[in-house]
Amino acid sequence: MRRLLALLGLPLVVTAAGCAPAGSDPAGPTAGGSPSAGGSSASAPDHRWEAFDQRAAEVAGAWRPDPVWSTGYVPLQHATVLTGDPGFNAHTKAAFQAGWYSDQVELPANRPAAGTIRFPDGTMTVPLLSAAEAYRQLDQGDPPPCEGRPKVPGPTVEPGPDGSVGSPVATACIPLTVTAVKLGTASVRTSRGVADVPAWLFTVEELTAPVARLAVAPSAVTAPKDPQPPTGPAPGDIVGAVDLVAVEDARLTVRLGVGACDTGITPLVQERPDVVVVGGRVIRSTGACIAMLKLEPVTVTLKAPLGARPVLDVVSGAPLLLDGR
Structure with missing residues (x-):
């Protein structure tokens, strides 16, 4: 088979504006949200997502595409x-x-x-x-x-x-x-x-x-360059994205790599004028659990259509490939 990973669960949907929507100040407040919370705002920042925001800012700051990115x-x-x-x-x-x-x-x-x-x-x-x-x-x-x-x-x-x-x-x-x-x-x-x-x-x-x-x-054909991940591992409750499943203007469906017993799976996104960083936050199981990676499809909605901006994984810093197979 092409993959040995389990594909379990239904898509989660969240409308989330990143720390810098297109045309805004990249240093502005983050709005990473859950389906129920609907995201945070400038007047009421949600401190639960600070670990993601910091990691995403490091990933976005390290993104340095080669010249062929815009010419080849x-x-x-x-x-x-x-x-x-x-x-x-x-x-x-x-x-x-x-x-x-x-x-x-x-x-x-x-x-x-x-x-x-x-x-x-x-x-x-x-x-x-x-x-x-x-x-x-x-x-x-x-x-x-x-x-x-x-x-x-x-x-x-x-x-x-x-x-x-x-x-x-x-x-x-x-x-x-x-x-x-x-x-x-x-x-x-x-x-x-x-x-x-x-x-x-x-x-x-x-x-x-x-x-x-x-x-x-x-x-x-030029392959995407090797990622430049931040120094140090990602926070324990932050999970990365494996690939893109669909892109429909400002609506992105990605698959997160989560543990078989993880709960509270929440998609998160940080949107900037030049890149979009995606990942998620989970609640880790404290009991015994099978060591199996699960691909969880989730959906986020940006404030502006994705356009030519790369979508980067918050853990590895790598650009995500679209794989609709």
Whole structure:
């Protein structure tokens, strides 16, 4: 499987303005809030979030992007992109997340001519991968043997005259079927904002929208730089963010890495003109608990649309990648 982390819990929602909303003084008061409190204000600061605010201020202050951040191609999103509503069911979603594919079409091995990335602030000409190369990156192998499970998705047979107890109900171990491919573009979050990036669009028989694999050759891709975290560990009740799940203007959904027995999970955000820092606060369990990391999806709302600002993790200082898989 792609991840061994447990995905438990429903999203939490909080409207929180950071210590410096776009256009305001970065030294202003913090407003990190919980769903019930609704955040603090300049007249009534919430001292419960001071540890987060201090750590977030250190992370934001240490952020020093390289020149390529504003001149090159630095993707802040996974290279496999859904181009629309895929119409997932349990079977196809599991296959997509695991990267199980079966090609039923000839995949051109020749690289096409250079393509163009269109940023909000300009364009960039880049070399491209072939469809065959992109497919090899897309395909993560075959499904494992699943004894006792169906080879193809089908209806569950309920106990009764025509069925029996123990009929297979688990997800079928099947790959997604690629039936066509063409060169197109996909919208991708980058260090220069959302860009139209050349991509190979794979038509999948079981899905209602093509799966895109970004076609830019590795020589033209710059990875986000290594983070510069603050000195010293984060406070014990502060947890970091693992990735971005969705960006909708000023609304961000992130996944926090929390303990299996943590409670009182509260998303926190500090918003500045150039960066946004996210994380959370938890109440740690004092009793015995399994040592397992849990990914908790939470939502925060900024005072201004995110735009091209990077979203940084409050623990590591690293920019978060958008991963909607």
